[in-house]
Amino acid sequence: MANKERTDKIALWLSDHMSERHLSLLLAFIIGFLASVAAIILHFLISQIQQLLTNGFYEKSYNWLYLVFPIVGIFITSLFVRYIVKDNISHGITRVLYAISTKRSRLKSHNCWSSVLASAITIGFGGSVGAEAPIVLTGSAIGSNLGQKFKLDNKTLMLLVGCGAAAAIAGIFKAPIAGLVFTLEVLMVDLTMASLMPILISCVTATCFTYIFLGNSSLFTFALDRVWNIQTLPADILLGVACAVISLYFIRMMSITESTYARLSDKPYAKLALGGITLSLLIFLFPSLYGEGYNSINILLNGKSIDDWQSVMNNSMFYGSESMLLIYIALVILTKVFATSATNGGGGVGGTFAPSLFIGAYGGFLFARLWNTWHLGVPVSESNFTMLGMAGVIAGVMHAPLTGIFLIAEITGGYDLFMPLIIVSIVSVMITGIFEPHSIYATRLARQGRLVTHHTDSAVLTLMNLNSVVEHEYTAVTPDMPLGMLVKSISRSDTSFIPVTDAGGTLLGEVDITKIRHIMFRTELYQRFTVGQVMTPPPAVLSANDPMHDVMQAFETTGAAYLPITDIEKHLIGYIARARLYDSYRKMVADMSSE
Numbered sequence: 001m002a003n004k005e006r007t008d009k010i011a012l013w014l015s016d017h018m019s020e021r022h023l024s025l026l027l028a029f030i031i032g033f034l035a036s037v038a039a040i041i042l043h044f045l046i047s048q049i050q051q052l053l054t055n056g057f058y059e060k061s062y063n064w065l066y067l068v069f070p071i072v073g074i075f076i077t078s079l080f081v082r083y084i085v086k087d088n089i090s091h092g093i094t095r096v097l098y099a100i101s102t103k104r105s106r107l108k109s110h111n112c113w114s115s116v117l118a119s120a121i122t123i124g125f126g127g128s129v130g131a132e133a134p135i136v137l138t139g140s141a142i143g144s145n146l147g148q149k150f151k152l153d154n155k156t157l158m159l160l161v162g163c164g165a166a167a168a169i170a171g172i173f174k175a176p177i178a179g180l181v182f183t184l185e186v187l188m189v190d191l192t193m194a195s196l197m198p199i200l201i202s203c204v205t206a207t208c209f210t211y212i213f214l215g216n217s218s219l220f221t222f223a224l225d226r227v228w229n230i231q232t233l234p235a236d237i238l239l240g241v242a243c244a245v246i247s248l249y250f251i252r253m254m255s256i257t258e259s260t261y262a263r264l265s266d267k268p269y270a271k272l273a274l275g276g277i278t279l280s281l282l283i284f285l286f287p288s289l290y291g292e293g294y295n296s297i298n299i300l301l302n303g304k305s306i307d308d309w310q311s312v313m314n315n316s317m318f319y320g321s322e323s324m325l326l327i328y329i330a331l332v333i334l335t336k337v338f339a340t341s342a343t344n345g346g347g348g349v350g351g352t353f354a355p356s357l358f359i360g361a362y363g364g365f366l367f368a369r370l371w372n373t374w375h376l377g378v379p380v381s382e383s384n385f386t387m388l389g390m391a392g393v394i395a396g397v398m399h400a401p402l403t404g405i406f407l408i409a410e411i412t413g414g415y416d417l418f419m420p421l422i423i424v425s426i427v428s429v430m431i432t433g434i435f436e437p438h439s440i441y442a443t444r445l446a447r448q449g450r451l452v453t454h455h456t457d458s459a460v461l462t463l464m465n466l467n468s469v470v471e472h473e474y475t476a477v478t479p480d481m482p483l484g485m486l487v488k489s490i491s492r493s494d495t496s497f498i499p500v501t502d503a504g505g506t507l508l509g510e511v512d513i514t515k516i517r518h519i520m521f522r523t524e525l526y527q528r529f530t531v532g533q534v535m536t537p538p539p540a541v542l543s544a545n546d547p548m549h550d551v552m553q554a555f556e557t558t559g560a561a562y563l564p565i566t567d568i569e570k571h572l573i574g575y576i577a578r579a580r581l582y583d584s585y586r587k588m589v590a591d592m593s594s595e
Contacts, residue, residue, distance in 0.1 A: 024156055027146050028163045028198035032205025035139035035164055036171035039206075040213050042116045042131050042138075043172070049124025050291060062317045066126070066284040070343075071276035073125020077118050078272060078347030085114045090344050092137030092351055094441045096165055097187055099140070106148065107161070111141030115349060122348035126283055126290045128339035132172060133351020139168030159195050162187055163202035171206030174218055175410035178403060179203040185400035186439065219294055222301050222412035226381040228420050235380050236420045239367050240392055240427025246333065246363045247396025247432045250356065251440050253337045261345025268347065275346015282339045286332050287315040289339045292354040297361040300386045301412070309365075309382075326369055333362050352440055356397045357390050364389015387412050388424045395425035396432040399439040404428075469581050470565055472574040476501045477531050479508055483519070484526030486511065486534075497562060499572055500535045507564055507572040509535035538564050544573060555581065 057063050081089060087108065089095075092115055099107055115134035123131060143164030147157040162183045170179030180203050264271045283289050288296045296312045303309040310325050318324050340355045368385035371377065387408055395404030404425040409415050436443070475493045477486055479500055489498060490513055498511040516534050519525050539558035542551055542565040554563060555578050562575045 020152070020156060023150065024152075024159065024198050025201060027143070027150070027160055028201040029205050031139065031143045031146065031160060031163045032167040032171070032202035033209055034142050035135070035167035035202070036206040036209040036213070038112075038116055038138045038142070039131075039135050039168060039172040040210065042120055042135055045116075045120035046123045046131060046291070049120065053125065054290075057315055062284065063287075063315055064284075066287060066290070066315075067280045070126040070279040070283055071272075073122055073127055074276050074279070074343065074346045074348045075272060076125070077122045077127075077349055078268065080118055080121065081114075081347070081349065082268070085110055085118070087114075089115050089118060089134075089137070090349055091441075092133035092135075093165075093186070093353070096137055096140040096161065097441050099144070099161060106157070107137070107141040107144040109141070109145050111137055112145060113138070118349035119351075122343060122350050123291050126279070127343040127348040127350055128279060128283070128289045128291070128293070128336065128355065129343045129348065129350020130292055130352065130354025130357075131350065132169065132353035134349060135168040135172050136165045136351075136353075139164035139166075139171075159198055162195070163198050166199045167202040167206035169407075170203035171210045172219075173407060173411045174207050174210050175407055176200070176203035176207045178407035178410050179206070181402040181406055182400065185403050186398055186441065218411060220298055220301060220412050222383065222387060224416050225304075225383060228384075228417055229378070231378045232380055232420070233423070234377055235371055235385075236388070236423045237427055239364065239385060239388055240424040241431060242363060242367050243360065243389060243392025243424060243428040244396050244431035246359055247356075247393050247428060248435055250337050250352075250359060250393070250397055251432075251436050251443060254341055254352065254440060255443060257338060257341035258345060261341065264345075272346050275342040275344075275348070278342040279339055279346065282335050282342070285316065286328070286335060288312050288332050289336060293358040294354070297358060297386070297390075300361055300365045301383050303383070326366060329362050329366050333359050333366065336362075352397070353394075356394050356440075360390040360393030361386045362389070363393060384417060384420075387417065388420055391421050392424040392428040396428040397440050399429055399433060399436075399442075401425040401429045469576055470574040471577060471580070474499055474572075474575055476505075476572065477511070478502065479530065479532035479535065481531045482527055483529040483531070483534070484523075486531050487520050487526070490520070495562065495575075499564060499575075500531055501572055505571040507538075507541065507566050507570055510538050510564070511535050541566055542576065543568070551576065551581070 053065075053069055057065075081087075087110065089111065095107070115137045119127075119129070119131055119134035123129060140161045141164065143160035143162070144157060147160040152160070165187055166179040166183040168179070169182045170176045173179075180199055183199055261271055261275065264274065299312050300309060303311075306322055306325065310320070310322055313319050313321070313325065313328055316328075318328050336355055336359050340350075340352060343350055364385040364387065365382055367389065368380050368382040371385075372379050372382070391404040391408040393404075394407060395401040398404070401422075402425075405418070405421045409418060409421060474495070475489050476499045477489050479502070481489075486498070490511075496513045498513070499507060500509045500511060501507055511531060511534055513520075515536070519529065519534070539560040540554045540563055542554060542563050544565060544567050546554075551563075554560075561578050563578075564575055565573045567573055
C-alpha cells in the first residue's frame with residue numbers, strides 16, 4: 001500500500017513538472033528498459049527449463065520423453081492461466097493490435113507478467129510456439145499501465161503501447177529498426193514526428209540494455225559465404241513465390257486448426273488431450289519442432305555440408321539417414337503449423353512469430369538444396385537462402401515486408417544481402433496479398449468481426465458498442481391479456497409498439513398501435529379480443545452478438561423505427577431505436593474524421 005502511494009506521488013509530481021511530450025519521452029525510456037528485462041527473463045527461463053528437461057538426451061536415437069514433456073507443459077500452463085491469471089492471454093500480438101486500433105489501448109496489469117511465466121512454461125516443455133508475441137504483449141502492457149498511471153489521454157496511451165511493442169521486438173532480437181517498422185506495419189501506429197521519437201527511444205534503449213546484459217551474442221549467427229549476384233535474380237524471385245505459398249499454407253491451415261480447437265472451448269480437457277497428444281506425437285517424430293527451434297535454424301544458417309545439415313535430425317528416428325534430409329525438412333515445414341496450433345489450442349501460450357521464422361528458414365534451405373540438386377540455374381548458397389526464406393515468410397504471414405527485411409538483416413548482420421532480401425520479401429507479400437487480404441493477426445480479428453481497418457465506415461461499425469444504443473425501458477404484455485388491459489398499457493407507453501412476452505421473458509411478438517386503432521377505442525370489444533389475437537411478428541429480431549454491420553443492415557432492409565434485441569435464449573433484452581443508432585454512428589464518423 002505504501003509503495004502504491006509513493007508511486008502515485010511520483011507520477012503526480014512528474015505530471016505537474018513536465019510537459020506531456022517530455023513525459024512521454026521519459027516513459028519511452030523506462031518502457032524500453034523494462035521490456036528488455038522482460039525479454040531477458042523469458043529467454044533465461046525457457047533455456048533453463050529446456051536444459052533441465054533435455055540435458056543428456058541420446059542424440060542418435062529417439063527419446064520417449066518427447067511424448068510426455070509437451071503434455072505436461074500445456075497442462076501446467078492451462079492450470080496457471082485458469083486458476084491464477086483467470087483471463088485469456090493467448091495470441092498476444094492480436095490483442096495488442098486490437099487495443100491500438102480501437103484507440104483505447106488499455107491492457108490489464110497482469111499482462112505485464114502473466115504472459116512471460118505462461119509462455120516460459122509452454123516453450124520450455126516443448127511447446128512449438130514463439131516467445132515474441134508474449135513479450136510484445138508484456139511490453140505493450142507495461143506501456144499501457146504506465147500511461148494509465150500518469151492519466152494520459154488515449155492518443156498518448158496508444159503511443160506508449162506502440163513503444164512497448166517496438167521495444168519488445170528490438171530487445172528480443174537486438175534489432176531497433178525492426179522494432180520500429182514492426183510497430184508501423186503490423187500494429188498500424190501512425191508515424192508522425194511526435195510518435196517517431198518515443199518509439200525510437202524505446203527501441204534503442206531496449207537494444208542497448210540487452211547488449212549490456214547479454215553481450216554481443218545474438219539469437220542467430222550468420223557468416224556471408226557468397227555475395228549477391230544479379231545472376232541469382234531468377235532464384236530470388238522464385239524463392240519469393242515459394243515463400244508466398246508457404247505463407248498462404250501457414251495462414252490458411254492455422255485458421256482451420258484454430259477453428260477446430262475453438263469448437264472445444266467449453267471442453268478444456270478435451271482440448272488438452274487433442275492438443276497435447278498431437279504435439280507430443282509430432283515432436284517425437286520431428287524433434288526440431290521442440291520449442292522455438294532456433295538451434296536448428298542456426299544449423300541451417302551455418303552448415304557447409306550434408307554432414308552439418310543432417311544434425312537437425314538428431315534425437316529422431318531419422319538420425320544418420322543422409323538420404324532422408326530433404327524429406328525430413330519438407331515434413332517439418334508441413335507439420336509445424338499443426339504443432340503450433342496444437343500448442344495454443346491445447347492450452348499453451350505462445351505466438352506465431354517464431355514459427356514463421358522457423359518455416360521460412362526451412363523453406364529457404366529446402367528451395368536452395370533442390371535448386372542446386374536439380375541444377376536449375378546458377379548455384380546458390382544454402383545459408384543465404386535460409387536467411388532469405390525467413391524474411392520472405394515473415395513478410396508474407398504478417399503482410400509486413402519492411403519488418404521481414406530489417407529484422408533478418410539486423411539479427412543476422414546480413415546487410416550485404418539487402419537487395420535479395422527486398423526482392424524476396426516484396427514478391428512474397430505481393431502474392432500473399434492477392435489471396436489473403438489480412439495478416440495472420442488481422443485475420444483472427446476479422447473472423448471475430450473485430451477488425452478495425454483504415455476505412456472510416458468499417459472502423460466505426462466495428463468500434464460501436466451495441467449496449468450503448470439499447471433501450472432497456474419498455475412495457476411488455478402477455479398474449480392472454482384482454483384488449484382492455486392492453487389499452488391501459490398503451491396509455492403508459494411512449495412508443496408506437498408494445499412487446500409481447502411469455503412469463504419467462506421470451507419474445508413472442510409485438511403489438512403495433514397503428515394497426516389496431518380501429519378496435520382499441522371500441523369498449524365493447526375489450527373482453528372479446530386478447531393480445532395474442534392482435535399481435536404480429538416483429539420486422540426483424542436482433543441478437544446481442546450480432547455485428548453492428550448486420551444491425552445496420554436489418555434497419556435498412558426493414559425500414560423499422562425500432563427493432564427488438566434478444567439474448568441467446570430469445571429473452572427480450574430491449575429495443576434499438578433507428579434514430580439513436582444513426583445519431584451515434586454519425587457522431588463517431590465525425591470524431592474519427594477529425595483525428
